[in-house]
Structure formats: C-alpha cells, structure tokens
Amino acid sequence: MRIALLVLLAILLPYLGYAQDFNGYTLDEIQAIHADFDTNQQSNKGGDFTRYINTHMSEFWPHQVVSRSGAIRQLDYHLREDVKVFITKTIEGEILLEEYVKSPLVDGMIILHKGKIVFEEYPHMKDYNKHHSFSVTKPYVSTIIGLLEMEGKIDVNKPVSAYLTELEGTDWGAVPIIDVLDMTSGMGIDDNLFAKIFLNENGWIGNDKSKGGPSGQLAPMKKTGPSGQIYEYFSLNTEVLGWIIERITNKTAVQLIEKRIWQKMGAESDALMFLPNSNDRMYMGGLSATLRDHTRFGLLFTPSGRTPPYDFIPDAYIKKIQRGGRPEIIEKTGPIDLFIYDDPITAEHLVDGEPPRHSTYQWDVVMDDGDFFKEGGGGQGLYVSPGRDLVIAYFGTRGFDSEGNLLLNNLHQIARQLAKSGLFDD
Numbered sequence: 001m002r003i004a005l006l007v008l009l010a011i012l013l014p015y016l017g018y019a020q021d022f023n024g025y026t027l028d029e030i031q032a033i034h035a036d037f038d039t040n041q042q043s044n045k046g047g048d049f050t051r052y053i054n055t056h057m058s059e060f061w062p063h064q065v066v067s068r069s070g071a072i073r074q075l076d077y078h079l080r081e082d083v084k085v086f087i088t089k090t091i092e093g094e095i096l097l098e099e100y101v102k103s104p105l106v107d108g109m110i111i112l113h114k115g116k117i118v119f120e121e122y123p124h125m126k127d128y129n130k131h132h133s134f135s136v137t138k139p140y141v142s143t144i145i146g147l148l149e150m151e152g153k154i155d156v157n158k159p160v161s162a163y164l165t166e167l168e169g170t171d172w173g174a175v176p177i178i179d180v181l182d183m184t185s186g187m188g189i190d191d192n193l194f195a196k197i198f199l200n201e202n203g204w205i206g207n208d209k210s211k212g213g214p215s216g217q218l219a220p221m222k223k224t225g226p227s228g229q230i231y232e233y234f235s236l237n238t239e240v241l242g243w244i245i246e247r248i249t250n251k252t253a254v255q256l257i258e259k260r261i262w263q264k265m266g267a268e269s270d271a272l273m274f275l276p277n278s279n280d281r282m283y284m285g286g287l288s289a290t291l292r293d294h295t296r297f298g299l300l301f302t303p304s305g306r307t308p309p310y311d312f313i314p315d316a317y318i319k320k321i322q323r324g325g326r327p328e329i330i331e332k333t334g335p336i337d338l339f340i341y342d343d344p345i346t347a348e349h350l351v352d353g354e355p356p357r358h359s360t361y362q363w364d365v366v367m368d369d370g371d372f373f374k375e376g377g378g379g380q381g382l383y384v385s386p387g388r389d390l391v392i393a394y395f396g397t398r399g400f401d402s403e404g405n406l407l408l409n410n411l412h413q414i415a416r417q418l419a420k421s422g423l424f425d426d
Contacts, residue, residue, distance in 0.1 A: 022124055025052055034059070044378075044398065046407075051107060051397040054378065055129040057288045058272055064281065066258045066271035066289075073266025073296055073310065078116040082423060088414045097414070105379055105409040107131060108291045109394040113424050115304030122291075124397070130272055130288040131395040134376030137273075137287040138238045140297070142181060142362035144245055144256045146317040153248055156181060163244045164218075171223040177244065179227040180237045182360050184329055186227035188234035228326075231333040231359055235284035238362060242283030254281050264312055265300055267293045285376065291393055298384045298391035301372075305391070318386060322370040325358025354416070371419055379408045383415040388424040 025033075025048075033052050037043065037060060043053045053060055086097045101109050101121045108131070111119040125131060148154045154163070160180065161173030175185045218240070224232075242253040249256060254273045262271060271293065274286030299305025300313050301321075356365035363372040371385040379396020392415040399407040418424070 022122060022126065024126065046397065046399045047104070050378070051124060054107070054132045054395075054397055055125050057130070057132050057274065062275045063272040063286075063288070064254055064275045066254060066262050066273055066287070068267040068270050069263040071266060072268045073299075075112070075292060075295070076116045077120075078113075078118055079120075080113075080118040080423075083111060083119045083418075086418060086421060086423065088410075088417060090410055090413075097418075100410075100414065103409060105396050105399055105407060106411065107379075107395040107397055109411065110291055110295050110392070111418065112295055112299065112391040114389045115299065115302070125395065127292070128269065128290060130269065130290060131380075132288045132378075133294065133380050133395070134285040134378055135235070135238075136294065136374050136376040136380050136382050137283065137285045138362040139374050139382070140257050140261060140287060141238055141241050141245070141253055141283045143261060143313065143317075144253055145177075145181065145241055146320070146361060147260060147313070148245070148248060150314045150317055154244070160240060160244070163247050164240075167219060170219045170221075172218045172221055172240070175223075175227045177241075180240050181362060182228075182325065182329070182358075183231055183233050183237055183362075184228050184326075185234065185237050185240075186223045186225045186229065186232070187221060187236070188224055188232035229329065229332060231329055233364075238284040239280070241362075242281060252281055253283055260312075261297065261300075262293075265293075265296050265310060267296060269293060291395055294382055295391050295393045298382050298393060301384045302386050302389050302391060304389050321361050321363060321372055322366060322386070325360035325366055327358045330356060330358055367416075371416075373412070373415065375412050379411065381412055381415060383412075383419065385419050385424070388419060390419060390424045392418060 029048070030052070033049055036045075036049065037053065043060070044050055057063060084096070084098045087094050088097055088100050097119070098121070100106070102123050104124065106123060107125040108122040108127070109119065110117060145154065145156070149156055154177070156177040158177060159173060160175050160177060161168040161170070163177075164173065167173030172185075172187060175187060179185050245251075245253040245256060257273075267289075269290050271287055271289040274282040274288075276282060296305075300310060301318055306313070354367070357368045358366050360366060363374050366372040369385075370387050371383065373381065373383045375381050378398045379394075381392070381394050381396075383390075383392040385391075392411075394409075394411045394415075396409040396411065401407055
C-alpha cells in the first residue's frame with residue numbers, strides 16, 4: 001500500500017474557514033470506543049477512535065507513572081502573528097500554518113523561540129491531555145545513556161555483551177552499543193514485522209505471557225548484515241538500550257528518566273510509561289505526556305532552556321549529537337526510511353530535497369546546521385534547533401482516505417521549513 005504523507009485537500013477544506021474548539025467526547029462516544037476496542041483489540045483505525053486512545057492510553061493498557069516534582073518551569077508567551085501566518089509548502093499547495101494545524105491529522109502544536117511560546121494550538125485535544133508520543137520516547141532513553149556515558153559509567157564503543165553478559169557469543173552480543181544508538185545494529189527486521197512478533201505474539205498488547213516477553217528473544221536472533229554500515233530503523237535497538245541501563249544502574253530506565261530528566265526539567269504534569277503485561281517497559285515508544293512537557297524536554301538542548309537549574313545535560317553530549325555522527329552511513333544507505341509503523345520519510349519528502357547529515361543517539365535526523373529531530377508513529381514529533389534557540393513539538397493522529405491509504409500530517413517537513421524560514425534567525 002502506498003502511504004500518503006500529506007493531508008489531502010479534500011480532507012482539509014471543510015476545516016479551513018473557522019477556528020475549532022475541541023469539546024472532548026460524549027459518554028456515548030467513549031463507551032462505543034471502549035466496546036470496539038474490547039472486541040477488536042486494536043487501536044489504529046484512525047480518526048477520533050484512535051485519537052481518543054492516544055490521549056487516554058491508561059484506560060486501555062497498564063502504565064507506570066513518571067512523577068513530576070518541584071517547581072514547574074513556567075513557559076512565557078510571546079505569540080507572533082508572523083509565525084501564525086507562515087505559509088507552509090506541501091505537494092498539494094501552499095497553506096497558512098494556522099490553517100494547516102486545523103487538519104484532522106493534527107492534535108496539537110507548540111513552537112518556542114528563545115524559551116517563549118510563539119505559537120500554540122490544540123485543535124483536537126485538551127492542553128492537559130497526556131498524548132501517546134510513540135517513538136518520541138526514544139531520545140529520553142538515549143539521553144540517559146548519554147548522561148551515563150559522560151559520567152564514565154558506560155563505554156558505547158563496547159559490545160552489548162559487555163553489559164548484557166548472557167548474550168556473549170550471540171549476534172546481538174557482538175554489536176557495539178554505538179551502533180545500537182545509531183540504528184545501525186545490523187539486527188533489523190521490518191518494523192511492522194517487529195510490531196507483529198514482539199508486541200502481539202509476545203504479550204505486550206495481548207495477554208499471552210507464555211513467551212516471557214521480548215528480552216528472551218534476543219539470544220537466538222541472527223544479524224541481517226554487519227553493524228555500523230547502513231541506517232536501518234529497528235525499534236528493538238531502543239529496548240536493548242533500556243536493558244543496558246537497567247543492568248548498569250539496577251534501576252529501570254523509567255526510574256532514571258523520572259529522576260534525572262522529568263523531575264529536573266520543571267514538568268507541569270506526571271507522565272505515563274506503557275507497562276506491558278510481561279513487565280517490560282516499552283522503551284521504544286511508551287511515553288504519554290502533555291505537549292508542553294515534551295517542549296520542556298526539547299528546551300534542555302537550547303541556549304535559553306539551559307539556564308540553571310536546567311543546565312544538567314552536558315554541552316559535550318549536545319555536541320556529540322550535532323557533530324559526532326557518521327555521515328558516511330547515511331551516504332551508503334541512500335534514500336532512507338526514517339519512521340516506524342508505516343510512517344516513513346524518504347529523501348523526496350525532505351525540504352528542497354535536503355538530506356540529513358547523520359542519525360545518532362536515537363535522533364532520526366541531524367542536519368548540517370546542527371538541528372535534530374525525532375518523529376513518532378502516527379504523526380508525533382520533536383524538532384530542536386540549538387543554533388536558532390527553537391523548539392517545535394506536535395502531536396497527531398493518523399487517518400485513512402476512501403481507498404484505505406494511510407494519511408499523516410506533514411509537520412516533520414513544516415518544522416524544517418519553519419526553522420529555515422528566517423523567522424527565528426535573530
């Protein structure tokens with residue numbers, strides 16, 4: 001099936017003429033969604049059905065609370081008309097940003113410049129909803145790895161088996177951790193097949209505990225190619241990073257995210273982490289949080305965001321993300337599929353055909369100017385531009401056209417357009 005990445009004008013047009021006020025769901029609607037889910041045990045039908053699940057994940061699966069603590073970091077407003085009327089460019093044509101976000105594929109969007117909110121809209125969710133972020137979870141896990149590395153507690157050039165000793169002599173055990181971080185482990189299978197095997201058959205979403213969860217599946221897995229050669233998006237890489245964190249610290253990566261990120265960044269709300277029945281945290285994509293709190297995480301990588309007491313991510317780690325990757329891997333890979341669960345981006349969808357410099361530490365793309373970006377399934381994203389002191393965060397929900405083709409928002413490309421627009425260069 002060919003995947004549609006841009007919103008069809010036929011879907012957008014009914015939403016262009018008026019401001020939307022999201023009023024939530026009626027009791028009848030909520031009961032119907034639960035009844036459908038209980039019967040079919042799937043959440044990706046799209047539209048309001050999937051949107052409700054995305055914003056109420058704990059009603060459908062068990063979760064662990066990621067508790068906030070201390071003073072909330074206040075986000076001041078400096079709303080800008082020039083950002084609101086920025087003309088976005090898509091294959092279908094040009095459209096104002098304020099109109100684009102009214103798409104049924106966009107749930108919420110925030111833009112911060114120099115630490116202040118210059119644009120914020122919630123067309124299809126409440127601002128306090130904890131929205132499933134899918135793979136935007138991954139940089140939280142890799143940031144913990146980065147902090148441990150800066151403290152000398154992990155050597156990412158060592159193989160996986162140096163920390164997961166039971167994998168000595170296996171294909172997984174031989175992979176250098178840096179290749180796991182950079183999605184070049186050589187252990188990849190198609191992420192859709194991965195979802196089928198590890199999420200469904202291993203009881204992450206169902207109730208089958210008989211296979212012991214995905215960790216028991218690592219030892220027999222065979223490599224699909226040498227590591228460190230090509231970029232191959234494979235979400236099990238992030239699970240491996242989570243297990244390495246657990247082995248080094250004797251704490252879950254969720255505990256570390258809570259203590260070392262969430263409780264230090266001034267979060268306004270608790271977050272939630274998907275806790276599957278096998279008691280394996282879904283490190284690859286289980287975090288649900290408010291959009292403003294995702295933005296606060298992005299702020300930790302920008303000049304305005306790195307004022308005391310929020311300057312706990314070392315400069316050396318940020319520079320490692322920006323300049324420490326391996327451009328030769330992207331060059332060897334060619335046009336790359338960056339995103340999971342049928343949500344790919346290839347070179348043709350990048351702004352003006354602009355290729356990434358590299359991919360590293362679980363950030364999907366790092367550009368030549370030092371901007372970096374993470375996309376999550378269904379239309380989630382976090383874009384960070386340290387050089388422009390800019391953070392763009394958004395949530396979305398997938399849809400389908402009349403022929404059953406998948407529809408996703410185009411905010412990954414629009415975020416890059418905004419960054420390059422000149423609006424944030426001063």
